[in-house]
Amino acid sequence: xxxxxxVVAEDLAQFLAGYDIGELLxxxxxxxxxxxxxxxxxxxxxxxILTLYEKRxxxxxxxxxxxxxxxLASRDLTCPQPVKNRAGEVLGTVAGRPAAIIxxxxxxxxxxxxxxxxxxxxxxxxxxxxxxxDFPLKRANALSVGGWRALYEHCSARANEVQRDLRSFLAKExxxxxxxxxxxxxxxxxxxxxxxxxxxxxxxxLSGLIDFYFACTDTLxxxxxxCLNAWCFEIDHSYNVTKGMSLLQAYAAVRPxxxxxxxxxxxxxxxxALRFLLTRLVDWFDVPPGALVRPxxxxxxxxxxxxxxxxxxxxxxxxxG
Amino acid sequence: xxxxxxVVAEDLAQFLAGYDIGELLxxxxxxxxxxxxxxxxxxxxxxxILTLYEKRxxxxxxxxxxxxxxxLASRDLTCPQPVKNRAGEVLGTVAGRPAAIIxxxxxxxxxxxxxxxxxxxxxxxxxxxxxxxDFPLKRANALSVGGWRALYEHCSARANEVQRDLRSFLAKExxxxxxxxxxxxxxxxxxxxxxxxxxxxxxxxLSGLIDFYFACTDTLxxxxxxCLNAWCFEIDHSYNVTKGMSLLQAYAAVRPxxxxxxxxxxxxxxxxALRFLLTRLVDWFDVPPGALVRPxxxxxxxxxxxxxxxxxxxxxxxxxG
Numbered sequence: 001x002x003x004x005x006x007v008v009a010e011d012l013a014q015f016l017a018g019y020d021i022g023e024l025l026x027x028x029x030x031x032x033x034x035x036x037x038x039x040x041x042x043x044x045x046x047x048x049i050l051t052l053y054e055k056r057x058x059x060x061x062x063x064x065x066x067x068x069x070x071x072l073a074s075r076d077l078t079c080p081q082p083v084k085n086r087a088g089e090v091l092g093t094v095a096g097r098p099a100a101i102i103x104x105x106x107x108x109x110x111x112x113x114x115x116x117x118x119x120x121x122x123x124x125x126x127x128x129x130x131x132x133x134d135f136p137l138k139r140a141n142a143l144s145v146g147g148w149r150a151l152y153e154h155c156s157a158r159a160n161e162v163q164r165d166l167r168s169f170l171a172k173e174x175x176x177x178x179x180x181x182x183x184x185x186x187x188x189x190x191x192x193x194x195x196x197x198x199x200x201x202x203x204x205x206l207s208g209l210i211d212f213y214f215a216c217t218d219t220l221x222x223x224x225x226x227c228l229n230a231w232c233f234e235i236d237h238s239y240n241v242t243k244g245m246s247l248l249q250a251y252a253a254v255r256p257x258x259x260x261x262x263x264x265x266x267x268x269x270x271x272x273a274l275r276f277l278l279t280r281l282v283d284w285f286d287v288p289p290g291a292l293v294r295p296x297x298x299x300x301x302x303x304x305x306x307x308x309x310x311x312x313x314x315x316x317x318x319x320x321g
Numbered sequence: 322x323x324x325x326x327x328v329v330a331e332d333l334a335q336f337l338a339g340y341d342i343g344e345l346l347x348x349x350x351x352x353x354x355x356x357x358x359x360x361x362x363x364x365x366x367x368x369x370i371l372t373l374y375e376k377r378x379x380x381x382x383x384x385x386x387x388x389x390x391x392x393l394a395s396r397d398l399t400c401p402q403p404v405k406n407r408a409g410e411v412l413g414t415v416a417g418r419p420a421a422i423i424x425x426x427x428x429x430x431x432x433x434x435x436x437x438x439x440x441x442x443x444x445x446x447x448x449x450x451x452x453x454x455d456f457p458l459k460r461a462n463a464l465s466v467g468g469w470r471a472l473y474e475h476c477s478a479r480a481n482e483v484q485r486d487l488r489s490f491l492a493k494e495x496x497x498x499x500x501x502x503x504x505x506x507x508x509x510x511x512x513x514x515x516x517x518x519x520x521x522x523x524x525x526x527l528s529g530l531i532d533f534y535f536a537c538t539d540t541l542x543x544x545x546x547x548c549l550n551a552w553c554f555e556i557d558h559s560y561n562v563t564k565g566m567s568l569l570q571a572y573a574a575v576r577p578x579x580x581x582x583x584x585x586x587x588x589x590x591x592x593x594a595l596r597f598l599l600t601r602l603v604d605w606f607d608v609p610p611g612a613l614v615r616p617x618x619x620x621x622x623x624x625x626x627x628x629x630x631x632x633x634x635x636x637x638x639x640x641x642g
Contacts, residue, residue: 009429009522025427025523028361031350040349040361042368042427106346106363108330201330202346 004054005037005095012041012050015094018085019101021045035213037097040104047104049080052097057213059098064139065212066090066100068132068189075131077124078208080105107200107207115246118231120206121199122247125191125227126254128209129220132189141192141216143275145181148174151278158285162298170278173305177271182219182264190223191215195230221261224251225268228317229276229304237303245318252319262314262321269317270308277301325375326358326416333362333371336415339406340422342366356534358418361425368425370401373418378534380419385460386533387411387421389453389510396452398445399529401426428521428528436567439552441527442520443568446512446548447575449530450541453510462513462537464596466502469495472599479606483619491599494626498592503540503585511544512536516551542582545572546589549638550597550625558624566639573640583635583642590638591629598622 013024022045030049032038037052053062066082070090073081082090083101092099110117141147152174159167191198193214200207224247232243251257280298287295313321334345343366351370353359358373374383387403391411394402403411404422413420431438462468473495480488512519514535521528545568553564572578601619608616634642 006432008432012429024429026425026429026521029352030361031352040351042425047363047368104347104363108333108345108347111327111329200347 005052005097007037007039007050007052007095011094015092015099016041016043016101018087018092019083020086021048021083021101032211041101048083049102049104050094050099051102052094052099054097061139062091062098062100064137065215067137068135068212068215069102071135072128072131077127077131078105079212080208080210105200105208105210107202109197109199110201111196113196113231113243115240115242116204117196117201117206118243119246119250120201120204121194121227121231122224122250123254124199124206124209125194125223126251128191129188129223129255135189139216141190141218143192143214143279144216144218144222145177145271148271148274148278149178151282155278155281155285159281162281162284163302166302169302170274173270173274173309177267177274180267181271182260182267185219185221185261185264186258187217188220189215190218190220190226192218192223192226194223194227219268220255221257221264222268222272224248224257224261225265225272226275228265228269229272229301232317233304233307237300237307239304239307239317241316241318243318248314248317248319257319262319265314265317265319265321266308266311269311270305273301273305273308277305326373326418328358328360328371328373328416332415336413336420337362337364337422339408339413340404341407342369342404342422353532362422369404370423370425371415371420372423373415373420375418382460383412383419383421385458386536388458389456389533389536390423392456393449393452398448398452399426400533401529401531426521426529426531428523430518430520431522432517434517434552434564436561436563437525438517438522438527439564440567440571441522441525442515442548442552443545443571444575445520445527445530446515446544447572449512450509450544450576456510460537462511462539464513464535464600465537465539465543466498466592469592469595469599470499472603476599476602476606480602483602483605484623487623490623491595494591494595494630498588498595501588502592503581503588506540506542506582506585507579508538509541510536511539511541511547513539513544513547515544515548540589541576542578542585543589543593545569545578545582546586546593547596549586549590550593550622553638554625554628558621558628560625560628560638562637562639564639569635569638569640578640583640586635586638586640587629587632590632591626594622594626594629598626 016024022043026042027039030038030040035056036054039050041048041050069079072079080102090100156167198211232240280296283295284298315321337345343364347363348360351359351361356377357375360371362369362371390400393400402424411421477488519532553561555561598619601617604616605619636642
């Protein structure tokens with residue numbers, strides 16, 4: 001759920017008067033995105049999304065995110081588009097927050113992805129990586145290997161409350177990943193959060209990608225590893241090699257993975273699992289007792305990480321090493 | 322915020338296959354209604370609302386609510402309409418809950434109602450009362466005078482935590498209202514929860530009423546008293562007689578208030594204030610400490626009740642007594 005800020009009808013009507021998107025007919029807060037407040041806006045020209053950027057998103061990063069969405073669309077990758085107002089600007093202010101009008105993207109996210117969905121995702125991810133290669137802006141990834149130790153320091157003291165010896169497990173894994181993290185792989189724009197709820201389908205056809213607010217400049221194959229974690233495990237946390245194969249082969253058919261990228265895949269997958277394990281642990285401890293919103297289970301990513309530690313080569317993920 | 326139940330795309334597509342409302346293109350959980358889960362559903366024919374009825378709404382009451390919405394629309398009162406599926410039914414099942422597809426009503430609710438908005442509300446309320454007169458179904462009001470003692474018993478032990486001597490204040494007021502409650506006034510269908518967020522406007526024109534899930538058979542003038550409480554007080558809890566006059570005169574122009582109804586208005590207004598004070602107190606104590614959702618302030622209605630206790634006649638509300 002994400003509506004942190006109330007918007008007054010008169011204020012929104014005034015904001016929209018600066019745009020050529022028709023007359024405001026209705027708007028409703030929607031449960032999409034966790035960092036921002038989002039509203040469906042219905043005008044005489046159709047549906048749009050109003051996003052208010054809350055404190056968790058740095059205002060200085062907004063040109064990167066919004067510019068990237070425009071850039072990717074100009075390269076035929078379907079994603080929501082920031083709408084320009086009559087002054088040619090995509091950013092304004094509503095209710096004291098930076099705000100943008102974004103096009104409404106049809107499609108629905110898949111709760112139980114099939115191998116075919118994983119293939120469609122792999123192909124779209126590779127297209128995103130290629131389309132992003134000539135995007136001129138850069139944004140460092142605060143949630144890659146360089147940022148994990150700070151997260152660890154934040155949650156390690158209480159880690160053993162969640163599972164016995166979790167603290168020493170995390171410490172050892174973090175040491176290993178910091179020492180061995182691959183630093184010479186191809187870099188570019190990565191989505192960094194391409195979970196199933198950020199990938200829309202119409203029928204079995206992928207209709208677009210959303211939520212670019214973690215996007216950054218980082219190792220492309222790390223984005224692949226994030227998707228292996230997010231798309232190719234079953235409810236019981238077992239890895240589904242058919243889904244992995246579908247994802248990886250579809251990706252490589254658009255953007256071939258180098259031998260070095262393939263060899264690094266087990267380590268990148270461990271890193272991706274550690275990243276979500278750490279951020280979920282931080283969120284787990286930050287929620288006040290008795291809160292109505294349950295944070296996501298961190299231990300899902302502990303189990304995934306344990307699997308990746310047993311992997312010998314990319315072959316175990318479903319692609320030649 | 323109200324999305325208590327997740328809906329899977331495949332399940333929704335299958336449910337919609339029973340309707341003639343086009344192909345499912347998108348759906349998003351929306352922050353509307355507090356008793357049910359609501360989704361905006363976008364199809365090739367436009368926008369609709371999917372409502373899943375959660376436990377707080379009794380399944381046996383659904384034919385009353387949905388039938389009322391159809392009845393009122395047939396009498397030219399604008400409100401969302403339950404859509405019939407191909408079998409002619411308005412109720413089905415999604416995610417194990419009773420579910421209905423409802424038409425999407427354009428319009429926005431007014432955060433800061435003006436006297437003109439209050440007049441539009443008064444007129445619409447009177448039209449609703451007239452249109453409901455020949456609605457054949459009945460539903461008792463569990464939140465009228467007969468239900469207040471149970472609410473009082475539920476929250477009285479802790480009432481003094483909120484304000485000194487609140488418990489004895491409530492006990493005395495409840496005694497008086499039970500003894501003096503007017504029982505011979507005209508009855509009919511009342512909305513019973515017609516707060517500003519349930520009344521939509523387009524510009525200054527009222528475009529429709531929503532959320533009939535508290536509607537019931539009760540004293541018509543009690544509904545007027547609920548609206549006086551909900552629409553005619555300022556942020557500082559002072560009564561705005563200009564707004565009250567606008568509301569009452571516009572109401573009476575459509576459905577004249579009898580002398581007995583006018584004389585009863587101060588008592589009905591006290592009752593309406595006590596009803597929301599009690600339910601808000603119950604919600605206040607039911608919320609676990611540290612919860613992310615703040616319940617509404619009960620003391621807002623304490624202050625309104627205190628005002629009504631000082632009122633001598635309907636003239637103080639802005640209409641001849």
